[in-house]
Amino acid sequence: MSHKSPKDFFAPLAVGAPAPLREIPARPSRAIHFFDPSNPKMAAKVPAMVGTVDVLLGNLEDAVKADNKIAAREGLVEIAKSTDFGPTQLWTRINSLDSPWVLDDLITLVTEIGDKLDVVMVPKVQGPEDIHYVDRLLAQLEAKGGVQRPILIHAILETARGVANVEEIALASPRMQGISLGPADLAADRKMKTTRVGGGHPGYLVRQDPVDGDIHGNRTVFQQDLWHYTIAKMVDACAEAGIYPYYGPFGDITDVVAAEDQFRNAFLLGCVGTWSLHPKQIEIANRVFSPSVEDIKHARRVVKAMGDGTGAVMLDGKMEDDASLKQCLVLVELAEELAAIDPKLKELYDAIEIED
Ligand SMILES: CC(=O)SCCNC(=O)CCNC(=O)[C@H](O)C(C)(C)COP(=O)(O)OP(=O)(O)OC[C@H]1O[C@@H](n2cnc3c(N)ncnc32)[C@H](O)[C@@H]1OP(=O)(O)O
């Protein structure tokens, strides 16, 4: 396939559109909180959620009734115009590119509230051609609406073809901000035999070998993570492209314990955040996607012990070197970014005392 020349990659795609960013800023986005702007109860809660969550996302796609699509779009315009989002980002999830609503979603949102929108989440992305389409259209609409900074694109990985193309999707445009796993649509598209929105399945397991040949005896069972392969592939694609990977929805709102486990697996594998579908998932996401005090204490201790950052030292019986230092710096830098917007975390991290 043909690629753009490097000099053209960062050129605006329409006369009058803002120049693309050279680097995607590492803005905290531990929880991307979904709300339906056509639901008056949810919409009414949005202004008070500013500052309590890193990202508020007005959802226009699945979970919004077909009859409410226009009300959701107009509701989002109204909320965006009347709310001061302060440190909280405003994102939207537009309808899918083959739907009858998406063109008007983009035209309306970019021309009416383009200066307030940080990121447009595109569902059911199949390949880089979907990103190229949105990229050009956004540039034309930014120019038309006089939008001063480029609106970024976030892709949902929720088709088998999208997973196969994830690296090309991640590299498709300088607007690419990140990618989220879409476990529900992805499961359906792959014909997985699951019925849940994210999370595990008790049937997906490995079993301890039989003891003394007793296959019916008491054998420990370990449930496996259905999403490990896809998340790991997505994390690599995002890291290569310099953009950010996210888990996605965890549909069992009542099972806050399993949600926390799923989120933590994603955090450990490299994701920077997840989705929140219900207010009670925000606190879980904020906690899980913020490094723990113990991790920061250890990381700072390694940084201090490593001096100029080269060589090997022994700390508590463990070898630390240039590479373990780099891992520690990932945590220290994340803590700094989060402390800059979260005063409670700042207090916690500032109070850490490091031993030698
Ligand atoms: C596979 C995918 O595409 S996932 C992404 C698409 N899905 C979504 O966006 C779903 C978003 N969330 C929701 O629609 C709702 O949370 C539901 C349907 C799951 C549950 O809603 P409810 O049954 O109303 O939950 P519950 O009764 O616990 O809500 C408590 C309160 O929180 C409000 N609330 C619930 N979810 C949200 C939300 N996401 N944002 C803001 N407020 C919310 C409710 O309106 C209710 O308000 P009230 O106290 O004034 O009555």
Ligand SMILES: CC(=O)C(=O)O
């Ligand atoms: C996230 C999403 O849209 C899905 O799981 O289908």
Ligand SMILES: [Mg+2]
């Ligand atoms: Mg979906």
